[in-house]
Structures are given as structure tokens and as C-alpha cells.
Amino acid sequence: MHIAIDNTSGAPIYDQIYTQIKGKIISGELPEHTMLPSIRGLARDLRIRFITTKRAYDELEKEGFLYTVPGKGTFVAAKNVELVREETLKKIEDHLEQIQRLAASCGLSRETLLEMVQLCLEEADL
Numbered sequence: 441m442h443i444a445i446d447n448t449s450g451a452p453i454y455d456q457i458y459t460q461i462k463g464k465i466i467s468g469e470l471p472e473h474t475m476l477p478s479i480r481g482l483a484r485d486l487r488i489r490f491i492t493t494k495r496a497y498d499e500l501e502k503e504g505f506l507y508t509v510p511g512k513g514t515f516v517a518a519k520n521v522e523l524v525r526e527e528t529l530k531k532i533e534d535h536l537e538q539i540q541r542l543a544a545s546c547g548l549s550r551e552t553l554l555e556m557v558q559l560c561l562e563e564a565d566l
Contacts, residue, residue, distance in 0.1 A: 457496035
């Protein structure tokens, strides 16, 4: 499993790990019951403290994306991917509503806003 840490992003390292693993689970790249690297093993590979990877794994387990079998390891949990997708879409809609309010508050035109979104998508290669 490949995890890329960007030290210049400003996002906490545990959050980068959390986001990337969650994305791989939602996309199906990490299927149900796939064994993940050990917390210490991943920390060693990424050259970070193990407590950082533990925090990411704990968050994913708390949200139902992972489960741990003592003495065996950590695995991808069976999850209703459609439900997770819907939750994500709801978050996107909430952000878009906030963007719309901010744009209106400063008199940003529809064309300028769409231009900004298009540029952002191009930069993200979406």
C-alpha cells in the first residue's frame, strides 16, 4: 500500500494517512478484509512516529473503516460503500453552499466563481 506524505501541505501527517487510506477503501483499491501494514511497519516505512500512524488507524477504526484482530493485524472492514459515498457527497454539497455564500458576500460573479472552480479542478487533475 502506497501512502505519500507531503510535508509542505500543512495538513497533519495522521490526517494525510487517514485520508489516503479512506480514499483507497472507498474507491475499492483496498477491498474488504484486506490486511493493512502494521502500525509500526507503516511508521517505519514513512519514517514517522508510530503514534502518528496509530492515530490515523484509530480514527479509521472508530469510523468503521478498519477492524483489528488482536495478534493478527488490522483489516479493512466490510462497509456500505454507497452510504460512505453519500456522506461524502453531502459534505461536498455543504462546502459548495458555503462557497456560494462567500462568493455572494463579496459580489463574485458566477463566471469568476466557475473559472476558479475549473482552475482548482485542473490543478487537482480532476
